[in-house]
Structures are given as C-alpha cells and as structure tokens.
Amino acid sequence: MVRVRFAPSPTGFLHIGGARTYIFNWLYARQKGGTMVLRIDDTDLERNTEASRQSIFDGLGWLELSWDELHHQSERAALHRQAAEVLLAKGCAYRDFTPAGAGGEAEGERERTGAPWLFNPGQRETGREESDRRSRAGEPFALRFRAPRESVPELRFEDAVYGPQARSTGDVEDFALVRSDGTPTYHLASCADDADLRITHIIRGQDHLANTFKHLLIFDGLGVARPQFAHLPLLLAPDGSKLSKRRHGQVVSVTAYRDAGFLPHAFVNFLSLLGWSPKDNREMLSRQELIDLFSLENINRNNAVVSYQESGTEDWADPKALWLNAQYLRTMAIEELLPYVECELRVAGMWKESYGAAERAWFAKTVDLIRVRFTTLKDFSRRGAAYFSDRFAIEPAAAAKLDQPGARELLRELSERLKRVEEFTEESVEREVRALAGERGVKAGVIINAARAALSGQSVGPSAFAVFAAIGKERAVQRLAGGAC
C-alpha cells in the first residue's frame, strides 16, 4: 500500500514549488491507489502562523486535489520524544552540553582550515552515567546523532529520480535531533513521523537530497524500514535562484494564481510539466491522463525556471501557464466552465441570479461566445463586463472608433431602425446595418466597428452581429443611442 505525504511548514504562504511537490505526490498516490497524507510541519513555533496554515489549505483546496489524511506535527510531540529516547538508549545519539551558539567559534575554525565541522570536542565520548547525571542536574543539552563513522564507512540509497547515491559517513556531522529547549529538530520529527505514519515513498524537493543521508541514519537507528526516495528538481525564479517566499514574493504564491483568474486544472497541468514530461509532445493533459501517465522514472534531474515577470501588471505569469489557461478556457466543456465564471462574476458584483435560472441558456451561450479570446477568468468581469452588466468602461481604442466622423450619427440612426425590427437576430441586424451603410454611402465596417465599441466598450471582440444578439434588442438600442450622445 503506497502512502505518500506532503509536509509543508506553515511559515508564509504556500508557494508554487510546494504546490508542484504536492501535485506529484498526489498523482503518485492516485495512480497507485495509495493514500495522500498532508502533514503540517509546525514544530517551529516561533515562525509558524495561523495565516500561513490557512494559506496552505486555501492553496491546496483551490487545486481541487484532495488529501486523505491530515496531521499536525505539533500534536505529535510525544512520539518525537519517544524516538529521541530510543536513539539515546541505543547509543545512536548522545547529549551535547556545549552551550547553544558556541558553534560560532567552530565556524571560524572551519573556515580557516577548510575542514568540515563534525562534532563538538569531548561530547560524544562522555559516559552515559555522567551524561545522565548532568542531565538530571538540569544542565541544558542538545541531543545529537552519533554518526557511525567507523562501523559504517558509507551510506547508500537508490533515488528514484537521481539514481544511486552514496556518501561517506566521514562527511556526515553529528547533527542535532533535539534542541536544548527540548524541542525536536526537523530531521528527527520528520523521520519519526514518516516512520509512524508508515510513509512508503518520500517525494520531495531536491534540496533535501543531501539531508537524506541523515534521515537514513535515523530510520536505521529507529530500526524501521527505509522508505523509497524520489527527489524533485527545484523550481527556479527567472534570476536562477531557488524560488523563495522571502525573495520572490507574491508572484510565487499559489493564491496569486487563483486571484489572477487561473483555472485550477490549467495550473495543475502547467506545474506538472515542470520537471516531468509525458515524453510524447502532449501539452494538455486531463487530470486522469496525468494520473495514468505519471511516473517517477520520467521526472528529469535539472531544475526548471518559472518565467514570470516581476514588472508586468496584467500578464506577469509564465506565458505558458497563461496559454494553457486560455486553451482550457476555450476548449473545456461549457458546463464545466460556467461555475468558475459564476464565481468570478460574483466576486466582481456582476452576478445576477437569473443567469443561473431563467437566463441560463443565454448565459451559457454568451460565455461560449466571448471565451475564445479570453485568457483568464478575470477577463469575464473586465473585458466581458458589458455582457453581464450595464456598468462597463469604454476602453480608449473603442472610444476612438466612436469618435470617428459621423459614427455617432450613424449609430443613432441604427438605433432607430433596430427599434422597429420585429425579430432581433444576427441576420436581421446585419440586414439593417448593411442597408443603412448602403443608404449613407459608407462602408459597413465603419458602422460595424463603431457598434461593437458602443455595445461592448471594446474595440475588439466577437463578430459584431453576434454581440448584438448577445446584448439583446433593448440594451442594444439603448447603448447605440447613448453612444451617439
């Protein structure tokens, strides 16, 4: 039974690298019929905030990829303590009474000699009895792993992505398991939890590849089976550095993509193509195709750059993400798209209950008409505002069309003509427009383009006659007359 986990620490918003890790874990779990565990690694009480915990749920919830189990590391302190005791009892760990922060001196020493720091002198040899006595006397200490540099010359494991990995134990320092304040470090808590939750595959960022040797030591020390490891290439910012909340800000936040009007699956599709490939030139893959095709073997080893723009206001996201979103927007089943558009219009204050009831057919048809040239859901409330509301802006290019000589008069005349039209259809409107153009000796295009501008506030858009039909006779007559004022 496959059990995978995503274990974010709630220190800031969920970023897209984390989301990608979650997606890969989720795909693997679903493909294998396994269990997706979400574990909030909130042992760092100082930096954890409820807001970032919520950001994780918001972000993952938005992706529409649900987890099966939820755990909070902070609630599992007893387990971590127990693991520490086991390691100490087995002699895999020892108490280090060196005052916290004293490592600063060793740091200077290390830089001078170039030799790596491995342990604080005189600590790992302290006898158990003396150690117990000092501990009982209340002397503060950190618990460190005793790297088996003599008995185990080399640590090895097979990474599903990076292949065989080996490291000399001589290069592994006596890392901390428990801090002098009694709290477990990441390494201890994470491994103790992974063991307790019976995680079978650890799929995580490549930044943990080197840490894995320490984890091997802990799993072995605990006497539990090692899980399989699969490390993912990192997501990089355009400047080539690892994506980070602090350096790259909101543009790497998952919720920023939600707020920018991305469709969850389009975004999942985009992220799944970063570091993994179906190898057959396909770019658009449904969720089921992703589940079926995903494999750890097809994950590549080089880091991927997310090409977002810091500067741009509208299209700051990676162009391919934008393109994928547009593709889904115009090709997905209209019925599936409607709820997302409804949500967007609600947020923008443009939703009318009738769109979901009496005017539902009109709503679906209109969305279908305008979606082909939209990129994000935001476009429905911005560029598409005129279809759903009477409060819409006339963009500058559209205003220019209306300002052309004679345009306003022609539209007023057209308005009068259309009032008298019995059957208001694309065909009848076109007849009237062309008749008017003929009578006034102007090209039909002049009227057509001006009409589109007056009706939709946009200089560009669908066929003007389709716009007439979508706006309807009453509103069209009004707007044409108004545009002439």
Added chain:
RNA sequence: GGCGCUAUCGUCUAAGGGUUAGGACGGAGCCCUCUCAAGGCUCAAAUACGGGUUCGAAUCCCGUUAGCGCUACCA
C-alpha cells in the same frame, strides 16, 4: 572552503551511440476577416567549453566552467 546535484532553442522539454536535433510557449510573417482573437501555414532560435572512447557522441568517460542545493540547537 567542503560535500553533492545539474548542464539541448529566451523558457518548458523530446531524442539515451547513426535524426535535416523533434514538439510546445513566447517572437516574426502569411492566410482567413466587420475588429480582435481563435484556427491553418511558414520562418528565426539550442546540444556550455576542452579532452578522450568509438567507424560514428547531444547521448558514454574525464576535466574545466557555470548554476543550484546541502554544509544550523531553520524547515
């Protein structure tokens, strides 16, 4: 500094000893056209560098360089 990982168009990637090094985004152009998209077609654009191995290397090996990661009583 030490240890490790990686290196194909600007970006995401395919090709894993023999290909005109393929696709996608983005860019340029053409067609279509009431505008703008969409769609169709076309073009420009890459194997980091240097050595090997081999009849033959983007592909295997070594080195260099570059980038990234780890090197905390952060996660």
